[in-house]
Amino acid sequence: MSYANDMPTVEKVARTDAGLASELRVSVMRLRRRLANERDPANELSMNAMAVLGALYRNGDLSVGELAGHERVQPPSMTRTVSCLADDGYVVRGSHPTDRRQVVVSLTDLGRETLLADRRRRDQWLAQRLRELTPDERAALRAAAPILERLATS
Incomplete structure (x- = not known):
């Protein structure tokens, strides 16, 4: 029995407000961490x-x-x-x-x-x-x- 069709896809999840909230939260936090990594190493x-x-x-x-x-x-x-x-x-x-x-x-x-x-x-x-x-x-x-x-x- 395959559950592949039951798995949520990005397209299915993003259709709901809760899905959009989750997607935005993850993306914004990843971008924030990435920007934090770009800081000057000398800045303590x-x-x-x-x-x-x-x-x-x-x-x-x-x-x-x-x-x-x-x-x-x-x-x-x-x-x-x-x-x-x-x-x-x-x-x-x-x-x-x-x-x-x-x-x-x-x-x-x-x-x-x-x-x-x-x-x-x-x-x-x-x-x-x-x-x-x-x-x-x-x-x-x-x-x-x-x-x-x-x-x-x-």
Whole structure:
């Protein structure tokens, strides 16, 4: 007795929302790992620390609480990450202009340069992979990118 016809195929699985969710989850996680592997080996910062630098680059100065909210972690965890980044010169901590109880975190030149160099390296790798795709495949990804961003930030 053959069960080959009973096995789910990519085509059958992707027809359902649950199947699409599974396919996207696996693909996005594989791409994330692949991009992480393209980081500069000399960059010893964790992906979480790099995400903090990225949040500061995109949003400007933020409090520890705001950073924790952006990265969806607990404030004590963010405090530890910020302390490590500050100790190594990637960020500086300062006083909040209106609430002395809060600490404001700012990106230093070293933090900005580290972030941008890391992004350039990974963007170059991804741009090369994109050049290997057909124009229709690139157009599909161009259309999907804002949708993926909306999912990621919801």
